[in-house]
Amino acid sequence: MTFNSLQFLVFFMVVTLWYFRLKNQKGRIWLLLIASCYFYMSFIPEYILILGGTIIVDYFAGLLIEKSEAGKRKFWLITSLIANIGALAVFKYYNFFIDNIHTGFLFFGKPLSLPLLKMALPIGLSFHTFQAMSYTIEVYRRKQAAERNFVAYALYVMFYPQLVAGPIERPQNVLPQLKEFRPYNWDNVKEGLARMLWGFFKKVVIADRLAMVVERTYGHVHDSSSLALFTGAVFYSFQIYCDFSGYSDIALGAAKVMNIRLMENFKQPYLSHSISNFWTRWHVSLSSWFRDYVYIPLGGNRKGEWRRKLNVMIVFLLSGLWHGANWTFVVWGLLHGLLVILLTRKTQQEPERRNKLINALWMLSTFILVTFLWIFFRSENIGAAWAYIKEIFALRGGSNYLGFNSRNELYFSILVIAIMLYREKFLPGHFITNNIRFYCFTAMMVLICYFFGVFAENQFIYFQF
Amino acid sequence: MLKIIASYFFIIFGIATLWVSTSHSVMEYLLNKRDNHEWWGLNQLNHGDLASICYLEYLNKFAITDTTSLKHSRYDGPKNTVLFIHGDSYLMNIHDWIFSGISSFNHVGWNNTLHYHLDTSKRNVLVIEVAERTVRSYFGTTEIIDELCDTTMQKKSTAFRPCSTTQGIRYSSFFTEIRVSDFFNKFINQNLECNLFNYRFIIPMFGAKAAINYYLFSRASGDAVISKNKQFLLYKRTLDRTDINSSFCPLSKEEITKLVNNFNTIYDYYTATGFKEIYLSIIPSTVTVVEPEGYNNLIPAIQNDPRLKMKVIDAYDVLKRSPEKYFLRGDTHWNVYGQQKWVDMVNGVITKEANSK
Known part of the structure; x- marks a missing residue:
């Protein structure tokens, strides 16, 4: 059940209305948990067993960590981490690992045939395992009390708006909100619905339209012109942003309607003045997770410059691997890490004190760098990514066809990207409080999404992680 | 009070719609009950299957207008x-x-x-x-x-069928027939679209969207693709x-x-x-x-x-x-x-x- 489906719209209506009809929080938690199970099972029902298994392990691990002292605390934490990372290792990385072993043996002329796992990656596995790990780590650090109520804990991991593509939440933020009775509030409903509509707009009007260009250019690297390939790369930057941040907007909006506030995941990342600044604005819940649970425990910047650089590279390597079991993600992560190390000092010279033109140039160059790195992220393999980049710099002619049948669609795409950037830069947050304006905004967005949306039941890109 | 009644109505309506759209047998039953000549009937494919599927049937360019029929055979030789x-x-x-x-x-x-x-x-x-x-x-x-x-x-x-159903299920048992796989029916969105929007009186709205996209972007929706010479609608799967x-x-x-x-x-x-x-x-x-x-x-x-x-x-x-x-x-x-x-x-x-x- 993707957010941009009719099934979700009906599901959301039923769950939200029912939620507000219940007068005690116990009933609400049960309702949300059952709804979240249905939501998750609508992808592949059997995979709920994997999710359920890790929830049970982490629930008891949390209780045992809290109850135990010293060495035993660590033991239960490691047990929980092994369960979570083990699930990731088996379902996400096993085939990648085996494939590489096969390649290695083949290279030395000794073909090997180890069995591969023949099952699809459970939807959102990386998201909910990371969220579960943040719970046990926080309990271990004594920053969060172990949750006694199993249903509340299960809901913390499974809360449907953020179950399959984040934001990756922290227990301190979500658990108290889930357990507290939060009354109906019309202002929150307005804000939540307006945000959901904005997310739908970004997904169906922008991202899925740009996907046509991206699919065309990435599928025709050798017969497309350099200009077409560059346009495809730039459009992919906006496609993945509108796709993922659109999902986050819908998730945050859906939670907000129920008076629950989730973590912001995006802060206008394409207005970043450096790569390190980009990572404080893009997928914030993941980068802060790596900062809190990997970078700082490794020593952060407290153990000298070389150690800092190593820690940065480790974090970006893991970040790349988190996105997928493919060398393209590894290279993408490492290149980001490398750029963060190389460019941090030079670009951290208080951007507000530079003049606007210089700032704009930094933003533009950061955007172009990020765009080129996305090529690794989008390509099937490193060879394909490299070929794509080479063809851009070949500055040659070829087909300028972008997958659009009319130039109007290209102009329209540029227009909606500009509208999206303008709105997020100059009208951030919830800017519609007046009822009449809200109704007008809702009607306008529904009509725009309906008439100009591209509906092909496209999944959100980040579901695959 | 009105709000409470309305919210219960929408909860029941929503659950019923999800259930109906999930069940193969109920969908089959309902489709057979719908009179496609009435306003609540299904959109027909009389004007060309692709033109109807992508709602461009109102454009004469793609609609079937020729009423010529096949010729009678004039052969008078042996019939063996x-x-x-x-x-x-x-x-x-x-x-x-x-x-x-x-x-x-x-x-x-x-x-x-x-x-x-x-x-x-x-x-x-x-x-x-x-x-x-x-x-x-x-x-x-x-x-x-x-x-x-x-x-x-x-x-x-x-x-071509406008809605997805499974054949061969007996209608008589559909109230008692419960299958876990039905609850996660992968055709649920098609069935929901059919139940919520596929009514002849709503079709002009779909036609308006199709016409806007056709005239503005030279694009058809769904399973139809416009040919390069803009003269034909092509079945998307035959191009993929x-x-x-x-x-x-x-x-x-x-x-x-x-x-x-x-x-x-x-x-x-x-x-x-x-x-x-x-x-x-x-x-x-x-x-x-x-x-x-x-x-x-x-x-x-x-x-x-x-x-x-x-x-x-x-x-x-x-x-x-x-x-x-x-x-x-x-x-x-x-x-x-x-x-x-x-x-x-x-x-x-x-x-x-x-x-x-």
Whole structure:
């Protein structure tokens, strides 16, 4: 059940209305948990067993960590981490690992045939395992009390708006909100619905339209012109942003309607003045997770410059691997890490004190760098990514066809990207409080999404992680 | 109070809609109850299947407007042939009076069983007609051999249906029939769209969206794609290189061998049961003849294979010469002129062989 489906719209209506009809929080938690199970099972029902298994392990691990002292605390934490990372290792990385072993043996002329796992990656596995790990780590650090109520804990991991593509939440933020009775509030409903509509707009009007260009250019690297390939790369930057941040907007909006506030995941990342600044604005819940649970425990910047650089590279390597079991993600992560190390000092010279033109140039160059790195992220393999980049710099002619049948669609795409950037830069947050304006905004967005949306039941890109 | 009543109404309505859209049997039941001539009926495909599916049926360019019908046969020679045709939707609405020199005519679609009683005093001829887009999915498996060579089995429907349902479920038990897999039915969004929006009185709104996208972006929605020359709507799956129904999906020699072998197995079966002649006729997809660049050559590869035992009625060679003349612009099928051309070819084969006896 993707957010941009009719099934979700009906599901959301039923769950939200029912939620507000219940007068005690116990009933609400049960309702949300059952709804979240249905939501998750609508992808592949059997995979709920994997999710359920890790929830049970982490629930008891949390209780045992809290109850135990010293060495035993660590033991239960490691047990929980092994369960979570083990699930990731088996379902996400096993085939990648085996494939590489096969390649290695083949290279030395000794073909090997180890069995591969023949099952699809459970939807959102990386998201909910990371969220579960943040719970046990926080309990271990004594920053969060172990949750006694199993249903509340299960809901913390499974809360449907953020179950399959984040934001990756922290227990301190979500658990108290889930357990507290939060009354109906019309202002929150307005804000939540307006945000959901904005997310739908970004997904169906922008991202899925740009996907046509991206699919065309990435599928025709050798017969497309350099200009077409560059346009495809730039459009992919906006496609993945509108796709993922659109999902986050819908998730945050859906939670907000129920008076629950989730973590912001995006802060206008394409207005970043450096790569390190980009990572404080893009997928914030993941980068802060790596900062809190990997970078700082490794020593952060407290153990000298070389150690800092190593820690940065480790974090970006893991970040790349988190996105997928493919060398393209590894290279993408490492290149980001490398750029963060190389460019941090030079670009951290208080951007507000530079003049606007210089700032704009930094933003533009950061955007172009990020765009080129996305090529690794989008390509099937490193060879394909490299070929794509080479063809851009070949500055040659070829087909300028972008997958659009009319130039109007290209102009329209540029227009909606500009509208999206303008709105997020100059009208951030919830800017519609007046009822009449809200109704007008809702009607306008529904009509725009309906008439100009591209509906092909496209999944959100980040579901695959 | 009104708000509370409204919220309970929408909760019940929502759950009921999800349940109805989840259950195959309830969907089947409801679809059969809907009168498609009334305002609550389903959108019909009368104006061309693709034009209707993408709601461009209101544009004359793609709508079917020609009312010409097939010609009566004027043949007055001997009628010593019993003609059996096993075909698909390309041969909808054909009648015995269009064929020459036949004493009896039997036509069944792929979703029906060919019940045949051979008249041993006559010449029994079988024509197997199949759309190009379904050749690989039908004849690439051995199931088709079981189906074609076993008259007791039912065939799967290949016709366009606006809503997804499963056939063969008894309506009488649908209230008690609970299957876990139903709750996570992958067709639920199609069924929801059907239940919530597929009503004749709402269709003009879909038409407005389709027209805006067509005029503004030269684009059709759903399963339809506008051809490069902007004259035809093409079935999306026939263009998708990754889909075996496509005219551009790569084809290996091994696959051709397998297809030819399967045709030969069918030939052997029907020859053994007493058929005198068995013909194969593959009707090209519109895109094959309208945009042939990059075509995977499926039809020539099969028809020209020396191992193929069936005789061929080569529609491809004729139809590709003037696709504008023989194919509908907003439909996956040919027009009446294309159909007539094919009938003439069949008649030519029947009468030529008959006269030569």
